[in-house]
Amino acid sequence: MQFEALIHTFRILDVIDILTVAIGIYYMYKLLKDTRAVALLKGLLFLAILNVLSHVLNLYVINWILQQGMTVILFALPVVFQPELRRALEQLGRGRIFSKAQNVNEEEMDMAIDEVMAAARVMSREHTGALIVFEREVGLNDFIDTGIIVDAVLSRELIKNIFVPSTPLHDGAMIIRNGRIQAAGCLLPLTEDRTLSTELGTRHRAAIGLSEQTDAVVVVVSEETGVISYTYGGHIYRHLPEDQIKEALRTFMERPRQNITSMWKWGGKK
Template identity: 55%
Template sequence: MLNQITALFMTMRAWDILDVLVVTLFLYNLYVLIKNTRATALLKGLLLLGLFTLLAGWLQLHAVSWIMEKLMTMILVALPVVFQPELRRALEQIGRGKFYVSSPIMTEQEWTNVIDNVVDAAVEMGKKKIGALLVFERTVGLDDYIDTGIRIEGLVSEELLGNIFIVNTPLHDGAVIIRENRIMAAGCLLPLTRDRSLSSELGTRHRAAIGISEQADCVVLVVSEETGTISYTYGGHIYRHMDAETLRNRLRGFLMQGHRRGVSDVIQKWSPLKK
């Protein structure tokens, strides 16, 4: 085995190394492009189906193998349709010279500042009965919904959130989507839940908050325009009548515990592709 590996390295040329590096670079940046979209979850599902197909073949489960092979063929044909938004976005970024992107690393203090600003803004809007809808992105990216709104990409602050949701302004009725410490966009359109068992007291904002939390791994903050009540949704469930301290603790649990630093974060921070 050692001799074979040595012989393999001896036959490698400089162009072979360059070839491997280019492919590695391409795959890495392709992953960066899709990691902030729902395509990540779909790819994980495809990977699991592929592994299950291989396992069925290894165990000689002929009927199961036949079904899985046909299913995988159908899925591969449907991929361009399923990933159409991600493919379009990738081509646009390549055309604009923005193929190389990276994500910041959030510290505990930065998360605390974000949560404090959001909670303070929500409490203030609740006192004034100003309706608001704020979506915190977590592990599943929300670029598809960000594209429906007006790009802002500004740092989260109580003052900026207060200005966005001023009554009768263009962005008042849409949702704000927050990625880490940035308000990515405002005036975003969200899908409404189809749950017919919900109370009639819940208006469009609450139903949109539940709807997006059903489809993506996000936590959504809602301020009622009628009562000033602060609620949050997660996993298709709504939790109402939140006070400031309880809300802070819940957001810390959802956001800070899910964003621990790891080796991949450190590597990405010091990547030469980082702008």
């Protein structure tokens, strides 16, 4: 009876209302999916589920603690999501909220890796420092915004030109998204690990710092030694043959949802 009554009172405007909310949630997700905010949202969802379970199971102390914590979190959300909110308003103003994401197939990613390693080989020989980031599941828009948008086809020549000393973009990081150079001259967070070797300069510490905060893979070319290394999961892998680095990059990029750090036994945090 209640269902029949609901059907009779259901209006076209109610359908429009529900669809509008659903579309709004979908595009809000699109805005947040390429940022670190996704991980925070997953944490909030987990806390909400835990809150419901504690209420159902009559776990009064846990439920009270979670409720107090959720209240504090709700007040903190505008501060935590300030970069995402600012970006959402900017994209809305520019009419970019409906832009479609691009995808890259395995062959194109292999070509991108080959181009990066070819450029790294030359820069290593010439002792030109470089910092090249491969975006994976965790979006890097927060860091892309600190650099210059390039959005160019990836090629070894362009990579080498970007990292030529004394050029405007050579000091920052290059970020690769979907097999294209998305941005260059980007600022990355430095690791706070004090156990690292003093041989590692700012580039290496920035590469480690980013890999601590995201699931990105970062290729580093040392300006001082010419050594090519890569970082992932807060670890740096150095003094490896080029073929091993290329194979590691392919494996990481082909399996974005799988934590595969344990597959590689070539080196540790140094």
